[in-house]
Amino acid sequence: MLLAQQPPTLDPVAPWLFYLFAGVAVLGALGVVLSQQIVRMAVFLLFTLGSVAMLYFFLAAEFLAAIQLIVYVGGTLILIIFGVMLTSKNPFIRLTVPLGQRIAGWAIGGLLALLMIFLGVVELAGGFAPTSPGGRVEHYGVAELGQNLLGKYALPFELAGVLLLVVMIGAAYIAKGRHADLAKGEETP
């Protein structure tokens, strides 16, 4: 309302660049859905996550783009690939669901996406304008994020730290599994 005089667009962004990265992201996501081999799914997911990181640059969130590349592409995806290697004798094994279930799943996903596109584009998108006045690119600095982390969001920050500690201990304990017990049992005759 207060920003009604500004056009609701990001002026400095080249449109074809957005369409390039958005297209790669969408094709990667479709590849994740349609591919049946888990390793190919991981590679498609890599393309999607990398393209989303590039799109964060368009939204002036460079730090978040770097975080996305480091944590998702460099961390979570490597973790998933290690999981694939540790949990299958044949990484190209096919685990397929019946065709009816597959079509139902695609239909549900597609309908949800269409509903959200309708709601987002028709109902929501017109009421928002870029935060930078006059279309000037505004970069959210790391300093503001840090001040928020230690000020307004100090409690969630600390809780996230505790959560990561619990996750580290819990993951090590759960993944230890039966083999450690077996080894212990073999040691004591």
Place this chain on the structure above:
Amino acid sequence: MIGLGHFLTLSAILFGCGVATILTKRNAIGILMGVELILNAANVNLVAFNRFSWAGEAVAQGGVPAVDGLMFAMFIIVLAAAEAAIALAIFLNFYNHFSTIDIERARMLSG
């Protein structure tokens, strides 16, 4: 011209692909990838709304821009990494017991 609707559309497509992935895979790690897609779609939404939301007036008057959407996105990334680690640990344990990660075999709790 790239507006908020473009990013919302991209996010909706990613979300739909994530839901379809969860519903159509029998491999547990594939389902985990679907969850990652959904969390990424949520992140795109948060960052886009942070960019396009109401903070422009404060900036025009010399204030600092609000970064609440970015903070939420950062916490979601942390939670996604933690969730992936725990889920993969559970899958490893499951594989140690059943020598597969086919979720159709995970029927021990179904009575």
